[in-house]
Amino acid sequence: MLQTEAEYIRILKSRLEGTLPADELADILSDYSEHFRMGKANGRLEEELFRSLGSPEDVAREIRATHFVNKAESNKSCGNLLHAIGATLGLGLFNLVFVLVPFILLVVLLLVVFIFGIVFTVFGPAAGIYAILQILGIPAFAIWQSPLAGIFFSLGITTFGLLLVIGDYFLARFFYRVGIRYLKWNIGVIKGTECVA
Amino acid sequence: MSTDEEQRKRSTCISCHLNIQGISATRIILWLVAITIVSFVIGFGILALAGGFPPSADHPLTPFRNNALLTPNTTIIPLDGATSGDVRLTLGAGDLTLQGGAPDAALMEATVFTEAGIWQPNLALGANASQKSVVITEKGHAGKAWFAVDSPNRWEIRLSDTIPIRLDENVGAGDNTLSLGTLNLETLAVHTGAGDTTVDLSGYHGGRFDGTIKTGVGDLTLRIPRTSNTRIQVHQGIGDITENGFIRHDDTFVTPGFNTSIAVNQITLNQGVGSITLETV
Numbered sequence A: 001m002l003q004t005e006a007e008y009i010r011i012l013k014s015r016l017e018g019t020l021p022a023d024e025l026a027d028i029l030s031d032y033s034e035h036f037r038m039g040k041a042n043g044r045l046e047e048e049l050f051r052s053l054g055s056p057e058d059v060a061r062e063i064r065a066t067h068f069v070n071k072a073e074s075n076k077s078c079g080n081l082l083h084a085i086g087a088t089l090g091l092g093l094f095n096l097v098f099v100l101v102p103f104i105l106l107v108v109l110l111l112v113v114f115i116f117g118i119v120f121t122v123f124g125p126a127a128g129i130y131a132i133l134q135i136l137g138i139p140a141f142a143i144w145q146s147p148l149a150g151i152f153f154s155l156g157i158t159t160f161g162l163l164l165v166i167g168d169y170f171l172a173r174f175f176y177r178v179g180i181r182y183l184k185w186n187i188g189v190i191k192g193t194e195c196v197a
Numbered sequence B: 001m002s003t004d005e006e007q008r009k010r011s012t013c014i015s016c017h018l019n020i021q022g023i024s025a026t027r028i029i030l031w032l033v034a035i036t037i038v039s040f041v042i043g044f045g046i047l048a049l050a051g052g053f054p055p056s057a058d059h060p061l062t063p064f065r066n067n068a069l070l071t072p073n074t075t076i077i078p079l080d081g082a083t084s085g086d087v088r089l090t091l092g093a094g095d096l097t098l099q100g101g102a103p104d105a106a107l108m109e110a111t112v113f114t115e116a117g118i119w120q121p122n123l124a125l126g127a128n129a130s131q132k133s134v135v136i137t138e139k140g141h142a143g144k145a146w147f148a149v150d151s152p153n154r155w156e157i158r159l160s161d162t163i164p165i166r167l168d169e170n171v172g173a174g175d176n177t178l179s180l181g182t183l184n185l186e187t188l189a190v191h192t193g194a195g196d197t198t199v200d201l202s203g204y205h206g207g208r209f210d211g212t213i214k215t216g217v218g219d220l221t222l223r224i225p226r227t228s229n230t231r232i233q234v235h236q237g238i239g240d241i242t243e244n245g246f247i248r249h250d251d252t253f254v255t256p257g258f259n260t261s262i263a264v265n266q267i268t269l270n271q272g273v274g275s276i277t278l279e280t281v
Helices: A005-016 A022-041 A046-053 A056-074 A078-089 A095-135 A147-190 B003-016 B025-050
Strands: B072-078 B084-093 B095-100 B106-113 B122-128 B131-138 B154-159 B164-173 B176-179 B184-194 B197-200 B210-217 B220-224 B230-235 B241-244 B247-249 B252-254 B265-270 B276-280
Touching (some): A005 A056, A056 A078, B220 B230, B220 B265
Parallel strands (some): B184 B210, B220 B276, B230 B265
16 A cells, blocks of 8 residues: 555656656656645645556556557567567556457468468469470479460469568558557557546 | 667668669559569460360369379289280370380380370270280370460380280370380381480390381481391481491491391381481490
8 A cells, every 4th residue: 555655656666767768757757746746736635646546556557558659659660569569468468359369460461471472472483484394395394284374374473472572561561550559549548547648 | 860760761761762773662563563464364365275264174273284293194904814915005295205114914004194184095905816905095286385285295104025015106296215125026116296206125135026117307216236137227308317336238227247037127217307316235
């Protein structure tokens, strides 16, 4: 059970140290101190303020999640996205379903599209070589119904594979943007408590 | 400039302003889409012209063969007590390899490398007194091989080494390779329309036989045992004749020590267009 504002701020600080930059952490702690000061000035009790803000551990988790999501938004990288997802998962067990499962499904989807793209890109030229060998009359390489058609199909398969790889890149960028928005929405929903601006 | 800003700028540069000698990413993607569509349209168009499209039982909706890599289909024809064999092979288009070494009590072991139904040869068997006859016929196809559906075709035939065989073999277009050294021939008739022909009688110790070899367009190589009593009559077409180890009298070539008073293997060559190589081994 929290006793004082100082204890609240101390716990919050200890949970956020090492995650946030020092100046940003100082700003946040200053905001919370100001919030307490204003609340007391308005005649609210400390206990009431504790209840309205939530426990310092929960507040620290939310701040961490918001920080990592903002960082992932401003600086796009897989590492930042993973940090953001990890921090969001820490907000509640239900996020295993609402964040982790969709994330895994999207990663699998992107991976499958990428693998198909690579397979087509590699298979196309190989099948083209087979078509040429088939035209030269080597029966062991006869994989095409019509080897001349096979040359065109090989070209089409190769370019289709390249399109899949390129498309996968843009799909990943799209999912990244949508994912960040979703994480922000998710954090906003979870923050049902009074928050400090 | 901070590291974050540098990284952001670099990312933006790659994703949005990809330029390879003035070609934008969008243009590359449009080109790839166009090439993909045109390639598939042309591919299916060729299939349609070649008879492989629209799909049928023999040709499902795929540009690939029913079975991508040729799978052998082997048939063994037993002797059934016959003491001689009559073998007639007609391969319209494809490669044929013929040799001895059929399993015991079998006149023939025929391995056909093709999966498409239209390319499966017809097989006819017959028996006349003590002679067993086998006729395998594949009529080939119209059009060039590289347009045609399921064109390459390969047969590997093994014949019995133990009984006398009358062999009549005809290849329309394709290579024709016969290794007959272990066989016992009564007659030999070889006809190749277009393609190279090799008739190798190295080590032949079978009975006397008469042979006829006709070539259309392609090279012919004939190897005869030096010790055999063989005479080759050549009707020359267009092309060179190279001999090694024969004694030549005009268009007739005989093996060293040739003797007309004993059994003679008589071979008649009709050359179309291509070179002939005669070798004693």
